[in-house]
Amino acid sequence: MASAVELQEIEVWDGNMAASHALRQAQIDVVAAYPITPSTPIVQNYGSFVSNGYVDGEFVMVESEHAAMSACVGAAAAGGRVATATSSQGFALMVEVLYQASGMRLPIVLNLVNRALASPLNIHGDHSDMYLGRDAGWINLCTCNPQEAYDFNLMAFRIAEDMEVRIPTIVNQDGFLSSHTAQNVRPLSDEVAYKFIGDYQSKNSLLDFNKPATYGAQAEEDWHFEHKAQLHSALMHSSRVIEKVFGEFAKLTGRKYNLIETYDIEDAEVAVFALGTTVESARVAAKNARKRGIKAGVATIRSFRPFPYAELGNALKNLKAIAIMDKSLPAGAMGALFNEVGTSLYQVKDSKHPILSNYIYGLGERDLTQVDLENIFKELQENAQAGKLTHPTQQFIGLRGPKLSFC
Amino acid sequence: MKGWNDFEIGAILFPFANNGEEALESHNNERDYTPESSFKASVAHWRVEKPVHNSEICINCFNCWVYCPDAAILARDEKLRGVDYVHCKGCGICVDVCPTNPKSLLMFSDHEDNQNALKNWPQKEEKKKN
Ligand code: SF4
Ligand code: SF4
Numbered sequence A: 001m002a003s004a005v006e007l008q009e010i011e012v013w014d015g016n017m018a019a020s021h022a023l024r025q026a027q028i029d030v031v032a033a034y035p036i037t038p039s040t041p042i043v044q045n046y047g048s049f050v051s052n053g054y055v056d057g058e059f060v061m062v063e064s065e066h067a068a069m070s071a072c073v074g075a076a077a078a079g080g081r082v083a084t085a086t087s088s089q090g091f092a093l094m095v096e097v098l099y100q101a102s103g104m105r106l107p108i109v110l111n112l113v114n115r116a117l118a119s120p121l122n123i124h125g126d127h128s129d130m131y132l133g134r135d136a137g138w139i140n141l142c143t144c145n146p147q148e149a150y151d152f153n154l155m156a157f158r159i160a161e162d163m164e165v166r167i168p169t170i171v172n173q174d175g176f177l178s179s180h181t182a183q184n185v186r187p188l189s190d191e192v193a194y195k196f197i198g199d200y201q202s203k204n205s206l207l208d209f210n211k212p213a214t215y216g217a218q219a220e221e222d223w224h225f226e227h228k229a230q231l232h233s234a235l236m237h238s239s240r241v242i243e244k245v246f247g248e249f250a251k252l253t254g255r256k257y258n259l260i261e262t263y264d265i266e267d268a269e270v271a272v273f274a275l276g277t278t279v280e281s282a283r284v285a286a287k288n289a290r291k292r293g294i295k296a297g298v299a300t301i302r303s304f305r306p307f308p309y310a311e312l313g314n315a316l317k318n319l320k321a322i323a324i325m326d327k328s329l330p331a332g333a334m335g336a337l338f339n340e341v342g343t344s345l346y347q348v349k350d351s352k353h354p355i356l357s358n359y360i361y362g363l364g365e366r367d368l369t370q371v372d373l374e375n376i377f378k379e380l381q382e383n384a385q386a387g388k389l390t391h392p393t394q395q396f397i398g399l400r401g402p403k404l405s406f407c
Numbered sequence B: 001m002k003g004w005n006d007f008e009i010g011a012i013l014f015p016f017a018n019n020g021e022e023a024l025e026s027h028n029n030e031r032d033y034t035p036e037s038s039f040k041a042s043v044a045h046w047r048v049e050k051p052v053h054n055s056e057i058c059i060n061c062f063n064c065w066v067y068c069p070d071a072a073i074l075a076r077d078e079k080l081r082g083v084d085y086v087h088c089k090g091c092g093i094c095v096d097v098c099p100t101n102p103k104s105l106l107m108f109s110d111h112e113d114n115q116n117a118l119k120n121w122p123q124k125e126e127k128k129k130n
Helices: A015-025 A040-051 A065-078 A088-103 A128-132 A146-161 A190-197 A224-253 A278-291 A309-316 A336-347 A370-386 B063-067 B093-097 B114-119
Strands: A011-013 A030-033 A058-061 A082-086 A109-114 A139-142 A169-174 A183-185 A260-263 A270-273 A296-301 A303-305 A321-326 A355-360 A394-396 B049-053 B073-076 B079-083 B105-109
Touching (some): A011 A015, A015 A040, A015 A109, A015 A146, A030 A040, A030 A065, A040 A058, A058 A065, A065 A088, A082 A088, A139 A146, A146 A169, A146 A190, A146 A224, A190 A224, A260 A278, A260 A309, A270 A278, A270 A370, A278 A296, A296 A309, A309 A336, A321 A336, A336 A355, B049 B079, B049 B114, B093 B105
Parallel strands (some): A030 A058, A109 A169, A139 A169, A321 A355, A355 A394
Antiparallel strands (some): A011 A183, A139 A303, A260 A296, B049 B105
């Protein structure tokens, strides 16, 4: 029996330490991991918890991230609670196996500490890796700070392992900005946290010898489509369970999360839509913009997959202008978020069709400053007053050289 | 035909209808396989040529049985009993390793009737002299 850790009411943790403690409290059967910046401390801390007797499960050190996720898939199919962590190139190496995990409906929890993709090599944060895994059939949850990294890890097990869901789940946090920034975190006691997550319920475990199962069999044109459709349907419906878990977590902790998080949006005319730590900066900028007479708001989503089209469309439909912030290379298109937010607004009934603009920013952790955000709110205000775009749809912020903009 | 919402999640197949542990005790011919199991479902769609077994020449050395990558060679009561065409992929390895002269397994077109094939079996080859 693992020893419990006595936690203070308030701990000073960075996002990685917060995630490590959440994993420890979940009493995972198998963590298979390979280190990569900036997610390394998650499994490093976890490894020291194992060696000091605070964890009963297995900690498997492998030779690559591909092997780490493969071991996770094997252990999860065998019938255990399983988790790991990675970033950037390591995540890229895992991608092939991510599809195995989701196709086999194994409720693995993966901490993805968001970081740029090479080349050029860059160890800092942007959202490129998140988008690389976008279509892999995993639930993707987004967090802004260490407290949320902790809370969402606890909830991720509940969501992934729910019998209606059984879909592997990624908890995203921003590399360095969240993962290496120490803040006050209010943890639950080990006992309360574990009680919230609950005992692991296995489904079609490979170790159930009385009911042998074949995982990952071949299905060509005759059945492949049906299996993928089943996963898609389960993902689309999982938001119901995500909201249920958010609700139960709020009852336990008083911390209420929502699929759509808005700030000052009720009477806003213009808003910034972003993911991750940028949301917190944007709230400060919106507050300042209000002092200048701009009716500014901020919106974000907690689950990037499933994408909450209807809820988001409804939350944003009455705005006059929205800036959609993509912290990744759109590579020959509008930003990924831009496309999805735009679709949400087109889907929702009685939308006032806000004017949309797309800002590409922060690649390789180029700073996004309050001045940048102030300018964005100014441009939004101009769009709102003109009733049309007053600048190109897609613009790059903080890029050296001639201005880059498209469409 | 089942729809996408009819089957077990996770693309999982269950080879035995029930009691897997009991099934392991019995011979594979007597087990209660499900139609989705790879024992019952044909996994040989891509075979172009098939091996035909000639029991008249076969010396029951089991080379073919050992080497077949799909366990598609049928052996019963210590005798080679031919080929399981539901599982044979037509790779020809069994023919390659068969030591008799002429060979006791030969590849024929998948459409060839086995009786015809046996009638057209080649004669013993003379040993090549140096
Ligand atoms: S052809 Fe290949 S698969 Fe078929 S019986 Fe021979 S060795 Fe086995
Ligand atoms: S290898 Fe040839 S001789 Fe040996 S058992 Fe198989 S068919 Fe018979």
